[in-house]
Amino acid sequence: MIYTLHHMRQRMLEPLNLAAETGQMMLQPAANFFAPARFAQASLEMVGRVTRTYAKPDFGLDIEETVVDEKPFCQLLHFANRYGRTDGRKILLVAPLSGHHATLLRDTVDAFIEEDEVLITDWTCASQVPLSQGSFGLDEYTAYLMDFLRQTHELAGEQGFHTVAVCQPTVPLLAAVSLIAQQGLPHQPRSMTLMSGPIDPAAAPTEVTELAGRHSMEWFERNVIHKVPFSHPGAGRGVYPGYLQLAGFMAMNPDRHLEQHANLFYDRLRGDHASAQRLTDFYDEYLSVLDMDSAFYLETIDRVFKRRELACGNMTWHDQPVDPSYVTETATLTVEGGRDDISAPGQTVAALDLLRGLPDSKKAHHLEEGAGHYGSFAGKRFHNSILPRIRSFMDEHA
Structure with a gap:
């Protein structure tokens, strides 16, 4: 209603x-x-x-994306190297399914294609997916990633490939890589970079983890899950609406958002349209949101934040145990922002302790002091410090 x-x-x-x-x-x-x-x-x-x-934005890069694969809840996009090189790194970039579109990583993609080829997950708004396609939970998400890893492996060939997850998908990506290793499959990435994600939410509490702990699963289902109206293709599907997710984001820092819109108003009065354009570009992206399938949202709250299945060694995929200790070949870099108030420092680096079968020589951590959540994958600190560290790690383990 x-x-x-x-x-x-x-x-x-x-x-x-x-x-x-x-x-x-x-x-x-x-x-x-x-x-x-x-x-x-x-x-x-x-x-x-x-x-x-606010409609879904375009990537708007100078290299046009092509659709490599299209599934009901996601399409896999390919961005060629900006200069037409085919010998650069092949990277599967896993965008978060947490309310915003994959275009939130526009700056990340733009930076990578300067040297590399990128495949990126472009998640579909659940209100656009008919009920006949079934539900989409954490297991289905992980299965998608396993298939996308296979496709990236086929694209890269003997050169090998790398994968990067930003925020929410750090958990299912680590699970997917673990399952591929457990099954002895050939499409294991040369390196995996996990950025600002909730591998172990209890390692460093934030407003997000406190919200998950404060309410029961029944409360979440009763208060944030709603049925898609009949005017949409996904009519009748239970979803966590994007507009509620956006309200939650903005409620974490309302004064900042009000200040930014006041700045926009005064920039227009002064005729400073360049500054105003930077703000409108940001908010055109920030205010464009998508709906998540209720199964995925509720399972993420329950399995990732409440029960911490991966961190506690209890995660399963279709009843099969997920054991990161089977990962012995995929070098892993964790990246955290020192001022991240969504996935605080400590949550992501916890992945390295779970990778007990991986030699220490294939593990590394980068803490970017002064970087907030978004600053870990976009902006000056990302370009000047984090991106060079990621590329250096990839080359070290190519």
Whole structure:
């Protein structure tokens, strides 16, 4: 019912959004030299942004992506090397399924393709997946990754490949690599980089871990799971709606978001459109969200955050035990941001203790002091410090 009301609200606001955007365009000539017109235009921009429905963004890179594989809940995209090289590293980049689209890693992909080829998981909004495709839980997610690892191996051939997971998928990627090693399959990556993810949430409590611990599973199912309205292809599917996830993100730091929108308004008044554009680019991405299948969301809360199955050695995949100690060949680098308030330092490096069969010479950890959660995979610290460390590690274990 709540999802339906939200959908109705969005449709009702469309005329207001259209009026605000039309007003902005009409005021543009006068806004160039008339201060009151700039004020009116900036005010209408605020109205337009509040009433807009943010669609899934494009990657918008100078190298166009191609679809390598398309599954009901995910498509695998390929980005060639920017300069057409085919001898660079082959990297499977696992984007998080945690409310935002894979384009959140646009800067990450853009940086990698300067030297490498990248395949990236592009998760599908669950409200767009018909019920006939079944549910999508943690086991299905892990199975997808195992198949994507196989496909990346086939692309790379004898050269071998590497894999990188950002945030949420660190747990299923470690599980997938462990299962492939347990089964003695050939498509084991040369290296695995786990970035800012909840391998052991209890290692360093955050608001996220406290929320998971504070409420029962019944509370989560009752309060955050809603049925997709009949106007969507996935009508009737239980989902954790993206708009609720976004509200949770913004509630963690509301003052910062209000300050940024005030900055946007005053940048427009001053005519500093370059600064304003940087803010609008960020929020166009940040405010674009997707829905997650209820099975995946609830299992993540229960199995990753509450019961800590992987960290405690109790994780299974379709009733088969997941044992990271079988990983003996895939060198592993963990990366954490010193100021990460979502996956705090200590949560990700815990993976190295689970890899008991991996020699210490194939394990490494990088703590980026001063980096927040997003700073671990985008921005200056990522480009200047973290990315060179990842590439160096990959080359060391190629």
